[in-house]
Amino acid sequence: MRRKFEDFHDGAKDGLEPLAPLDLNKVQDFDELLRAMGRTAFGGRSLGEAADVLEAMVGDGDCTIIGTFSGAMSVAKMGLMICEMIDRGWLHAVITTGALVAHGLIETLGRAHYKCPQDRDDRELYQQGYNRIYDTLEMEANLDYAEEVFREVLQTLPPDQVWCSSSLCRELGRHLAEHTDQPGMLRNAFLKDVPVFIPAFTDSELGLDLAIQMTRSALAAGAPFPEALTRLSLPFNPFLDLGAYAQKVLAAKKLGIFTVGGGVPRNWAQQVGPYLELLHTRLDLDLPEQRFQYGVRLCPEPAHWGGLSGCTYKEGVSWGKFAAPEDGGRFAEVLCDATIAWPVLLKAVMQRVEKK
Numbered sequence: 001m002r003r004k005f006e007d008f009h010d011g012a013k014d015g016l017e018p019l020a021p022l023d024l025n026k027v028q029d030f031d032e033l034l035r036a037m038g039r040t041a042f043g044g045r046s047l048g049e050a051a052d053v054l055e056a057m058v059g060d061g062d063c064t065i066i067g068t069f070s071g072a073m074s075v076a077k078m079g080l081m082i083c084e085m086i087d088r089g090w091l092h093a094v095i096t097t098g099a100l101v102a103h104g105l106i107e108t109l110g111r112a113h114y115k116c117p118q119d120r121d122d123r124e125l126y127q128q129g130y131n132r133i134y135d136t137l138e139m140e141a142n143l144d145y146a147e148e149v150f151r152e153v154l155q156t157l158p159p160d161q162v163w164c165s166s167s168l169c170r171e172l173g174r175h176l177a178e179h180t181d182q183p184g185m186l187r188n189a190f191l192k193d194v195p196v197f198i199p200a201f202t203d204s205e206l207g208l209d210l211a212i213q214m215t216r217s218a219l220a221a222g223a224p225f226p227e228a229l230t231r232l233s234l235p236f237n238p239f240l241d242l243g244a245y246a247q248k249v250l251a252a253k254k255l256g257i258f259t260v261g262g263g264v265p266r267n268w269a270q271q272v273g274p275y276l277e278l279l280h281t282r283l284d285l286d287l288p289e290q291r292f293q294y295g296v297r298l299c300p301e302p303a304h305w306g307g308l309s310g311c312t313y314k315e316g317v318s319w320g321k322f323a324a325p326e327d328g329g330r331f332a333e334v335l336c337d338a339t340i341a342w343p344v345l346l347k348a349v350m351q352r353v354e355k356k
Helices: 030-037 042-059 079-087 098-108 122-128 140-154 165-179 185-191 205-220 239-250 263-270 272-283 313-317 338-355
Strands: 063-069 093-096 130-133 136-139 254-260 294-298 330-334
Touching (some): 030 338, 063 079, 063 263, 079 185, 093 098, 098 205, 254 263
Parallel strands (some): 063 254
Antiparallel strands (some): 130 136
16 A cells, blocks of 8 residues: 555654764864764764763662673773773773783783884794784784783792782782883773783783793692693682672672673673572572663674674663663774774763863
């Protein structure tokens, strides 16, 4: 049956939200820019809506905010934005990769990363002691220096204490706070009492550094090689991280999450809801239902690849990780390179807060 003109709806009468042209002549700062972009379309609208959600999340005094970061954000020179969020009280726990922490440690120690010449061959880079991360170079000498600093910290630790990634990160942060004024994620997190968790600790330069130190100790004690590889002189239990994180979440009145990228940090942070639910159902513990009520994610990977990094917040509702919108959940997802979207987003929300 053909439609009749009189049956057509009017968006204004239906209460739909109108869009507006982006007029840069009316934009004076990042706040105004993202407010205007929020009334456009596509990725611009997504970023504008993310600013609204992040503003609400950081402005909610009852909200405990978890930050998860993956990818080479410290090598990409994004580390000071994590420091900014920590210093402003916009992050109450950080969950990240060992690589991001290691490269950020190098930066805090005053060492540089370099732009990779486009005509440089990777085999030549290896022979010269350069490690390539996409378009950026990390010197092998930097990694050696970071290992020396980490070794110095490890040698001061009580050998009878059981350690985990967050406790080791705290000691590294303490060392940095005592020896440098240079801002950095571990240093700033230590000063603000913000725990830093590295779920996949052995998958990193820091994990290799710890393994080398324990092997060094085993060889010095007379263990033969390769048996020395399995003589662990420093007790390490990753479940201490899981327990400490779960305790922090249980104490939260509300939960929010700010995510750059995906991978292990994102899923490890999000699985706390199902973990607490399983403790309730399988151990008959009287525990509250904890769900993330706010979420902002910056990640270029789409959902249709079927991977975790592209998993939507909506999908997470089905796992008991997030509150559905009808239950108060408020989320924004921006399919964009974080080095483009994150600085604009953070500066806009900083300006909004400062205007209040």
